[in-house]
Amino acid sequence: MIEIKDLSFKIGDFTLRDLSVDIQDKEYFVILGPSGAGKTVFMECLAGLHRIKSGRIQLNGKDITRQAPEERGLSYVPQDYVLFPFLNVRDNILFGLKQKKLPYSVEQKCLNDLAVLLGISHLLERDPRTLSGGEKQRAALARALAPSPQILLLDEPLSSLDVQTSKYLRLELRRIHQEMGVTTIHITHNHVEAEELADRMAVMVRGSIEQVGQPQEIFFSPATPAVSDFVGSLNILECTACRQLVPGLMEVDCGGMLIILPHDEGAMQKIAISPRDVYVSDVLPPGPSVNRYKGKIAALDTSTTSAKIDVKVGNNMIRAEMPTELAHEMSLTIGKEVYIILKLRRLKVLGSQQSASPEAYHWYYQEII
Amino acid sequence: MKKLKGAGGDRAFRAATISALALLTLFFVVIIVSLLTFTDWGTMVNALVAPETLFAIKLSLITATITTILAIAIAIPVAYAISTNEFWGKSLVDSLLDLPIVISPVAIGAALLVFFNTPMGEGINNHLLRFVFSVPGIVLAQFTIVSALAIRLLKSTFDSIDPRYEQVSRTLGCSQPAAFFRVVLPLAKNGLIAAAILTWARATGEFGATVTLAGATAFKTETLPIAISLSLSSANIGQAVALIVILVVISLTALLIIRKVTGRKYVI
Structure with a gap:
């Protein structure tokens, strides 16, 4: 020691x-x-x-x-x-x-x-x-x-x-x-x-x-x-309901947001995601609509090199971070409608260290993406 | 300056710098060609094989080699100490060690001669080793001049070595001396070779300090530069030219070897 x-x-x-x-x-x-x-x-x-x-x-x-x-x-x-x-x-x-x-x-x-x-x-x-x-x-x-x-x-x-x-x-x-x-x-x-x-x-x-x-x-x-x-403070979301899609992959309802994430241990109470793993786009991103939500910017801080953007989605407030330069390029302002995507592999179930099985990811990529 | 903007300006600037390079190169080429054409080959060959010339070549090679060994042996620890330590008065010590590079060699030779006229100098000269007007004096005069050059070259070599090589070797079990011998010296190999060759070439060509301390006695303290001086003073131009050509060949060979060894990266 x-x-x-x-x-x-x-x-x-x-x-x-x-x-x-x-x-x-x-x-x-x-x-x-x-x-x-x-x-x-x-x-x-x-x-x-x-x-x-x-x-x-x-x-x-x-x-x-x-x-x-x-x-x-x-x-x-x-x-x-x-x-x-x-x-x-x-x-x-x-x-x-x-x-x-x-x-x-x-x-x-x-x-x-x-x-x-x-x-x-x-x-x-x-x-x-x-x-x-x-x-x-x-x-x-x-x-x-x-x-x-x-x-x-x-x-x-x-x-x-x-x-x-x-x-x-x-x-x-x-x-x-x-x-x-x-x-x-x-x-x-x-x-x-x-x-x-x-x-x-x-x-x-x-x-x-x-x-x-x-x-x-x-x-x-x-x-x-x-x-x-x-x-960075994590986004922590309360889960109200969940269902298993395939072994290792769940869909949870967090205040109206339906989120898919890797998990197979049964019910869960809270999930978390870092602001760095929340992508923001001012136009509809191409691809499937999984873990993609439309919301409105409620607060915006561009005083440092990393812009902090609070997006109101249903009853949830989700914080995202991106380079301030990029936020300026996208002309983000309070009240503007934007899309956010939660990165599947970075979603964490609080109290669990488990990650999804390779089969679950395979299913996710084959069936959803 | 306004007219030198854009592509035209680039071309004019390039032409000016290349012209300067070509002019200087031409200047040296003309000097060397005039040396080679001044006298006929028969006279030159005769001068080359003359006993006095052979003595001067032999004495120059021997003294320059001894001087180089001594200068490198002292320059390695000195250059390493200056390169890796910070201490009060460092810039003063550093400048003092550079003095022989900027002071006239004749002045240094005279200073050495003055030293050997002090009680301590006389004691050394009379009872330990005779330097004044003798072969050891040639080595001492050359050493005083070239050790500064060797230190400067090796310091720049040690400065260029990333200290983390030594630090990593310490964490792998090397003491400081072991790290120096197992890591620093191998990393400094090219710089060491370049410093040794340049020191040797400079020692071979040293004249001012040598002639003042060791004198210019034929077949005794007659190195190549002293032989040139003696030949000129006795109006033996053919021999002087032959000796100059030998010095040029030695110096050019040394510089070419350094470029080959270090990939043109040596710093004076």
Whole structure:
């Protein structure tokens, strides 16, 4: 277990203030925060790359605050992976093991096991500069895991990847964590990444940890205005009736709005969706009318880069968010009639972590879309 | 300036810059051609194989190589220290180390000569190693001039290395010295090679400080540039031309090797 107590650090004009958090053994812990929140500096403090002025870091009861990076047993994967360009992938992975001076057979077994686990056996002789983003990420992970660290530190590991690769590697990170069981601290500004990967998470804003808890707790009950501003207040809809369409897919009535969503656990009371997952259009969007509703703009806030639009649909008030620039292009004004679409895969049933079966999605796409 | 707007302006600007480049290139080509055509090949070959020329070539190559080894050995830690540390008075130290690049080599040679006339300098010169008017003096004079160049080149190499390579290696179990030898030096390889070649070429051509400290004695402290000076002063133009051609060939070869090694990315 890693315990961070009252950690403070100043770099230039930026200050990390009294950060305290405990991270459990084998936990996948995500630190979520906007750019400039100090996440990377915090991670560098944990790795021992900065001399911290006050506070304490304990790893399994041992104070490591003043220890050099190589004595801490923490492996660090920076944002753009920083693979050594003068070594091939094999030697990059072996880099940390060579420092331990292990027998050759042990080194080779570790190398081969990691290469198989991460699916990079075919890349071992390659120059790292010729790898794709996803391949580099896997090679950097293998290099970090090779010396058997007690803690794995991942700095925005998916931010430079395309959407598809990032999505696939999120699953891979989860799988690798389950197989290796290494306590992992992952920093990101991406809500989806945090929600999908974290056992627990912290929200960091302007150098302070604002809230620590399970993703559902943070997304559904932001503790401070800063957290609420960053994660966004969810739309929570009361369900008055529901019926099963096919196993794994339900239709619910929320105050007159008929919503289709993945669920097969029987009746439900509340469903939630993030404002970022509500699309707004000033013209009738093409395609099926599933989870598409007509409403009227009741309130509009374009004072920041992310416009907040409250749309009245029946008895419900649904909040949507979109880039302010786009809201201006669509000439959105209070009282204007618009269409909203709720993104099916992002609808959550409160109190349930279940997602729809592949069959349910197949039915949805075949029958409805 | 108004007339130089648009595509016409682009063409005029391009023509002006390329003309400047062509003129300067032509200037150097004319100088080299005039060297090669000044004397006939027979005289040049005879001058090349003359014992004095062979001595000057041998002494220049040996002293420049020793100087380069010493200069690079000291420049690596110094350049790394300046590149990676912030300390009070850093810009003063940095400027001091650059002095030999901007001060006249003759002045540096004279300063060294003055030092060897102080009690401490005399003690070193008389009891430890004789520098004044001797071969070690050539190495010391060359070292004083070229070490600044080696430091400047290596500092720019270390500056260009992303510090996160070293940081990552630390988290992978390397101590700071291990990270330096296993990561920083391999990353600096091309810069090191370029710095060594340029330092060597500059040491080979060093004249002012060398002649002031080590003197210009034939068959004793006669490096290639000193041999050129001696040939000119004795009106032996054929030998002087032969020696200049050798220096040009050595320097051009060094520059071509650097471009090959570093892919034209070295910075002076």
